[in-house]
Amino acid sequence: MTAGFDLASRAALLGLSPRAFVRLAQSDPRIVGDAATATTHATRRLRAWIDAGQPDVAPSSIAFHGCDEVRAILVATLASIPAPARWLATHVTWFEIGRGDRVGYMTTFDPRRSIVGDAPHVIVIAGRMADEALPSVIAHELGHALHRSWQSPIADADIAFAAPLTEIEFDARVLAAFEGDCDAAARLLFRGEHLANETAKLWGHPCGAHQCPDAIRLRIFRERMDGVADRAAQIGRQVDIDLEQRAVATIVTTPNQNLRARIT
Numbered sequence: 093m094t095a096g097f098d099l100a101s102r103a104a105l106l107g108l109s110p111r112a113f114v115r116l117a118q119s120d121p122r123i124v125g126d127a128a129t130a131t132t133h134a135t136r137r138l139r140a141w142i143d144a145g146q147p148d149v150a151p152s153s154i155a156f157h158g159c160d161e162v163r164a165i166l167v168a169t170l171a172s173i174p175a176p177a178r179w180l181a182t183h184v185t186w187f188e189i190g191r192g193d194r195v196g197y198m199t200t201f202d203p204r205r206s207i208v209g210d211a212p213h214v215i216v217i218a219g220r221m222a223d224e225a226l227p228s229v230i231a232h233e234l235g236h237a238l239h240r241s242w243q244s245p246i247a248d249a250d251i252a253f254a255a256p257l258t259e260i261e262f263d264a265r266v267l268a269a270f271e272g273d274c275d276a277a278a279r280l281l282f283r284g285e286h287l288a289n290e291t292a293k294l295w296g297h298p299c300g301a302h303q304c305p306d307a308i309r310l311r312i313f314r315e316r317m318d319g320v321a322d323r324a325a326q327i328g329r330q331v332d333i334d335l336e337q338r339a340v341a342t343i344v345t346t347p348n349q350n351l352r353a354r355i356t
């Protein structure tokens with residue numbers, strides 16, 4: 093998080109003069125709120141919006157494939173969020189699946205929309221969810237798109253899990269990297285979810301009871317970690333949770349190389 097940064101530092105993050113930064117903040121404080129600038133990737137996307145001339149695009153110009161009811165909710169939600177987030181939403185290909193009986197639209201979509209230099213983003217909305225739940229889900233998923241690694245359609249956590257380790261080795265090494273501190277390890281693994289929630293909240297759409305709050309994720313992770321040694325024993329392996337630099341580097345050196353620094 094950027095909390096505690098002085099104004100000049102926050103302006104410099106976006107490549108702006110302090111005066112230009114203040115003007116931007118006055119136009120809509122949510123644009124430069126902590127959650128909106130909490131990763132270098134989000135800052136880069138905000139910068140791309142600034143370089144494009146700070147456009148305020150019509151929410152109806154999205155690429156959406158799904159039923160009209162959900163499209164209307166998506167358009168209304170996008171109208172309520174800050175201009176750069178709305179602009180990002182027009183660089184995403186949106187799908188809705190699970191409501192109505194439309195099939196076959198997958199053959200017609202164009203997934204190539206992206207900010208210049210970035211990778212295309214795709215967001216799938218679960219149309220079976222209740223109408224009132226959808227705005228916060230939409231904002232949460234767009235929050236992921238804002239913070240996702242630049243040029244990568246894969247979330248940071250997914251990259252970490254792609255490490256060539258068994259699940260048990262992975263769990264054990266994550267735990268070792270944080271010297272047995274489950275909460276710190278969980279904060280790394282679920283950092284993307286936390287950021288998406290914080291971002292959606294900043295935009296006026298806090299996660300509801302239908303989404304998995306951070307506290308529940310922490311509890312589930314703690315329970316999973318409790319069983320690591322037992323599960324390893326069951327398959328005849330002893331898990332070595334000594335800090336091993338190479339494995340730790342695999343986990344910690346995702347595109348956000350300062351993950352640990354941000355957590356501690």
Ligand SMILES: [Zn+2]
Pocket residue numbers: 232236284285288
């Ligand atoms: Zn999420």
